[in-house]
Amino acid sequence: MNLIIRETRNSYKGTCNYLxxxxxxxxxxxxxxxxxxxxKKNIIFNQIKYFFIILFNRKRLHKTNIILSVGYITLxxxxxxxxxxxxxxxxxxxxxxxxxxxxxxxxxxxxxxxSTDKLHFIVFSEH
Numbered sequence: 001m002n003l004i005i006r007e008t009r010n011s012y013k014g015t016c017n018y019l020x021x022x023x024x025x026x027x028x029x030x031x032x033x034x035x036x037x038x039x040k041k042n043i044i045f046n047q048i049k050y051f052f053i054i055l056f057n058r059k060r061l062h063k064t065n066i067i068l069s070v071g072y073i074t075l076x077x078x079x080x081x082x083x084x085x086x087x088x089x090x091x092x093x094x095x096x097x098x099x100x101x102x103x104x105x106x107x108x109x110x111x112x113x114x115s116t117d118k119l120h121f122i123v124f125s126e127h
Contacts, residue, residue, distance in 0.1 A: 001063075001065060002023070002025045002026070002064065002065050002066040002068070003027075003060070003066070003067050003068070004016050004020065004025050004026070004027050004028065004067075004068045004069075004070070005028045005029075005054070005068070005069045005070065005073060005074075005077060006028075006030075006069070006071065006073065007029065007030050007031065007046070007050065007071055007073050008029055008030065008032065009029045009031070009033075010033065011070045011095075012070055015094075025066075028060060028061075030050060030073070043072070047072055047073070047075065051076040051079070054073070054076045054077060055076075055085070058086050061077070061080070061088065062085075062087060063086075063088075064086070065088070065089045065090070066088070066091075067088050068094050069091060069094065070094045070095050071094075071095050074091065074096075075110065077091060078114045079114060081118065088118060090118055091116075091119050091120070092122055093120070093121050094122045096121045096122065096123050
């Protein structure tokens with residue numbers, strides 16, 4: 001089984017719908033719609049909420065061949081893999097990008113802790 005994980009049903013809608021229709025990926029999304037502009041506090045709160053949603057749905061992710069994860073929700077997926085609550089052959093982080101170089105130090109630490117040979121990045125960033 002291959003799976004797309006995304007925060008909202010509208011995240012990269014065209015690409016995800018193509019993969020779901022033509023390549024038989026299952027779709028797992030948290031909500032129907034999104035708040036397009038979120039504060040840093042809301043982003044962090046949402047990531048904590050998403051972690052628990054994914055944790056409680058980990059059976060759906062367990063023993064997946066490929067996970068295409070959209071956005072920062074991937075941090076939760078990779079963390080569950082690192083602590084061995086899910087098994088997966090490959091994780092693709094679709095849409096990895098940083099808007100500002102001042103966040104490099106935070107992500108450098110996070111990615112050093114969560115790095116694995118199973119994690120691959122599809123980068124959308126000038127930085």
